[in-house]
Amino acid sequence: MSEKNGNPVESLKVEEFVPAKAVEPPKSVDELTEEERARLKEVGIDLEAEDKLGLFIQADCGVVSCQCAPEGLELLPITEALKKYDWLREQYLWKAVPAEKDEFTKITAEDLDNGYFIRVFPGEKVIYPLQTCLYIRTDRVAQRVHNIVIVEEGAELHIITGCTTHPHVTSGLHIGVSEFYVKKDAKFTYTMIHEWGENVHVRPRTGIWVEEGGVVVSNYISLDKVGSIQAFPTCRLKGRGAVGQFNSIIAAPEKAHLDLGSRVILEAPETRAEIVSRTVCYGGEVIARGHLVGKAPEIKAHLECQGLMLTDKGYILAIPELEAHVANVDMSHEAAVGKIAREEIEYLMARGLNEEEATSLVVRGFLNVRIEGLPPELQEKIDQAIEESRKGM
16 A cells, blocks of 8 residues: 555555455364464453453454353344344444445455444443454455444443454455444443554454444554554444544554544534544554544534654654534644654663663653543553553564
8 A cells, every 4th residue: 555645545456365265264262272362362352361251253254252241232243143133234234334435345245254243232331341353364364354333222332352363474454344333322432452464454444323422432552563554434423412532552663554543523513522643653654644524513523643753764644634514613633743852761861761761661651542431451451552562662
């Protein structure tokens, strides 16, 4: 993927990758090696944990785990859910993300591998996070996934999704279509941790609909090597008082091409939105986008994009956009790209740290965004991911 004036020019050829259905997947998590289990743990998926409430793992095209403990919650492979519920196809499938959006949604609509369906029943509070994992186990595989999450009226759901590859896989393609529906007065917290191979290409396509009084909190973390990621989820705040909060923590190593951001469309009065991104570049190429669209009065929205350059290689291109269609809106943004101040390093070195330790500490502080209202389990996963990245830097 190359870039021209902030617009990506797609150069991936899907036919160069092996369809996931052409590869024999494992039949259960018991077939995963200790090395693979350790890899999954790095993205928040602990197969040994005894307090798991729900676990979904897809390896290449095969679902190797789909278990759910709490009542009031349904978890199924999406292919099974579509057979079980006619209303799912009629009311939700390809509604928040159009099947004709681009070449990746088109091929996923034509030949789906799998994905997950999660539905929380009205009024149910699933406080402790479910774990989902989309895992590429075979080199040069193209994985096509479609996920649908429905958080019914007054319900609450937290999900940790860890997306990664086998420790020895360096090349592949992941296409992940996700549609999230947050009903009246419901809350949905979604934390995605990516850890791919250095020649893996990732194409998430996400649409979110939030009804009156609903809240969505999305946290996206990518701190390791990757070939390219192109993601720009669109959230529609459709009901009065709906809230959308998007946080991203990104590190761009050398040779990585990252085109990331979020769009929130505030369609109803008194809706609120916030987009916060932190990007550290140490040789990669980053486009950091944020787009707020105000279509109703009495809305409030803010966009914050900050980047930190650690080397003279690579670049960060910040593209903040505010778009207002009516009067009586409160929309703001701030964007900054800079380097570590030398006086910060010297201050820490004067207190006993060497230069490398001082630099790592500053980077960790820059990335360590505390997210209000996040459950301790989710914040711990974010802190662990940042710490691992700090060691790598």
